[in-house]
Amino acid sequence: MNARDDSIEADYLVETPLDLAKVADTMAGEQSSGTFVRVANESDELRARSRASVLRIEELEPAPHASLPSAWLMRQRIDGPFRRARVTLAFPVANIGANLPTLAATVAGNLYDLGEVTGMRLLSMRVPRAYRERFDMPEHGVAGTRRLTGVQNGPMVGTIIKPNVGLSAGETAQLVKTLCEAGIDFIKDDEVCANPLHAPLDQRVRAVMREVRAYRERSGKRVMVAFNITDDVDAMRRHAELVEREEGDCVMASINWCGFSAIQALRRATPLALHAHRNGYGMMSRDAALGIGFQAYQTLWRLAGVDHMHVHGLAGKFAQSDAEVSESARDCATPLAEGLDDRVLPAFSSGQWAGTVPATFDAVGSTDLLFMSGGGVLAHPDGPAAGVRSVRQAWDAAQSHTPLHDHAKHAPELQAALAFFGERT
Structure with a gap:
C-alpha cells in the first residue's frame, strides 16, 4: 500500500483503557496542529490544511493487563480493560518537508509519553515517491x-x-x-x-x-x-x-x-x-x-x-x-x-x-x-x-x-x- 502524494502514513500498535477513536484523534492532534485542548489560533482552515488524520482503526485482542504504567491514568482513577488496536495516521508532508529529524519527531516523538496509553509502538511507515526522492539514496x-x-x-x-x-x-x-x-x-x-x-x-x-x-x-x-x-x-x-x-x-x-x-x-x-x-x-x-x-x-x-x-x-x-x-x-x-x-x-x-x-x-x-x-x-x-x-x-x-x-x-x-x-x- 502506497502513501498518498501529500501525506506520510504510519501504523501504530496502541493500548489504552479509553475509547480508541478518541485516543487516535488525540494522537493525530498531538503530532500536528493540536494540544490537549483546542486553542484560539487553531482555525478550521488551519486544521483542514495541517492536522494529521486518522485513516484506520483495527481493533485487536485486548491485553490482559497494562503493558506500561501511566501516572495520568492513575490520577484519573482509570483502570482496564485495556483495549488494543492498529491505528493508521496520515501526516501532511507540508508540515515536515525533507527534514529527517522532524519526520522522526512527528511519527514518534511525544506519542510515547501520552498519558492515555499503556502501550505505544510505531510499526511501519509509507512515504510517497516524490517525498522519498527528496532524500539521499543509497550510494551503492x-x-x-x-x-x-x-x-x-x-x-x-x-x-x-x-x-x-x-x-x-x-x-x-x-x-x-x-x-x-x-x-x-x-x-x-x-x-x-x-x-x-x-x-x-x-x-x-x-x-x-x-x-x-x-x-x-x-x-x-x-x-x-x-x-x-x-x-x-x-x-x-x-x-x-x-x-x-x-x-x-x-x-x-x-x-x-x-x-x-x-x-x-x-x-x-x-x-x-x-x-x-x-x-x-x-x-x-x-x-x-x-x-x-x-x-x-x-x-x-x-x-x-x-x-x-x-x-x-x-x-x-x-x-x-x-x-x-x-x-x-x-x-x-x-x-x-x-x-x-x-x-x-x-x-x-x-x-x-x-x-x-x-x-x-x-x-x-x-x-x-x-x-x-x-x-x-x-x-x-x-x-x-x-x-x-x-x-x-x-x-x-x-x-x-x-x-x-x-x-x-x-x-x-x-x-x-x-x-x-x-x-x-
Whole structure:
C-alpha cells in the first residue's frame, strides 16, 4: 500500500483503557496542529490544511493487563480493560518537508509519553515517491556492493575483527591479511572498536589498507573493509576522507548514537559504502508494546542514505526471533516507493556460522545479502581459511537443497564446522 502524494502514513500498535477513536484523534492532534485542548489560533482552515488524520482503526485482542504504567491514568482513577488496536495516521508532508529529524519527531516523538496509553509502538511507515526522492539514496546498495566486492552471484561472505578490542594496528592488519588470504569478501570492525588508544584509527586504516591493496595486486580480488568511524560528524568526515585516500570502499557507523543529521552529513560527504550498525536497536524494539518496529526504523535510516543495514541472524545469539530477522531482511529488500530501486543490503550477523546458513536461505529466498560470521570463521578448528570454506560450502548445499550433513561428506571444512560448532549451539 502506497502513501498518498501529500501525506506520510504510519501504523501504530496502541493500548489504552479509553475509547480508541478518541485516543487516535488525540494522537493525530498531538503530532500536528493540536494540544490537549483546542486553542484560539487553531482555525478550521488551519486544521483542514495541517492536522494529521486518522485513516484506520483495527481493533485487536485486548491485553490482559497494562503493558506500561501511566501516572495520568492513575490520577484519573482509570483502570482496564485495556483495549488494543492498529491505528493508521496520515501526516501532511507540508508540515515536515525533507527534514529527517522532524519526520522522526512527528511519527514518534511525544506519542510515547501520552498519558492515555499503556502501550505505544510505531510499526511501519509509507512515504510517497516524490517525498522519498527528496532524500539521499543509497550510494551503492545491493548492486553497488556487488560491484565493489566483485561478488556477482551468491551471498557476500564476511567476518568481524576478533578480538573486538585489544589488537594493535599492526596486529589488526596481520589478521586482515590472513582473512584476505582465506578468501573472505567483507571484513568489518566491531562496533565497540572505533578509535582506541591501542589502535588509533588513522594508523589502523593505513596498516590494514596496505595489506588489502597488496592482496588485491597479488590475487586480483577486492576485499571490502568497513572501518568503524563512529565519532562526531567532523571527525567522521575526516576519517572517511582517509579511508577514501587509502583506496578503501566502506565505512561503518553506529547509527543510533550518531543520529540522523550526522549520518546524513556523512552520506553527503563521502562516496564510500555506508554500513549502518544498529547496536542499541534492542532497547527500542524488544518490548512488544513499546518502541519501534524494524520496518519503520529502517525506513527512517534509509532516508539518510545508508547502503547496508544490520538485521541480526537466524538461530543467533541475540533475542530476536527468526521470523523477525527474516522479515527485517525482506524490509531491506523492499523499495520504499514504487518505481525506485533504493534497496539496501541486509547484513546478517550475531552467532552465525555454517550451520545457520540453510535457515537463512530458506527464510530469505535470496542471496542478495551479507552473511557475516565472526567466531564461525575465526574459531573454526582448522583456522580462518577453513572457516570461510565451511560457510561457502554451506551456501552451496543450501542453494542446491542438499542437507548439510549430506553435503559435508564431501566437504571436510563443513564437516569439521558441524562437529565443532554443533556442540556449542
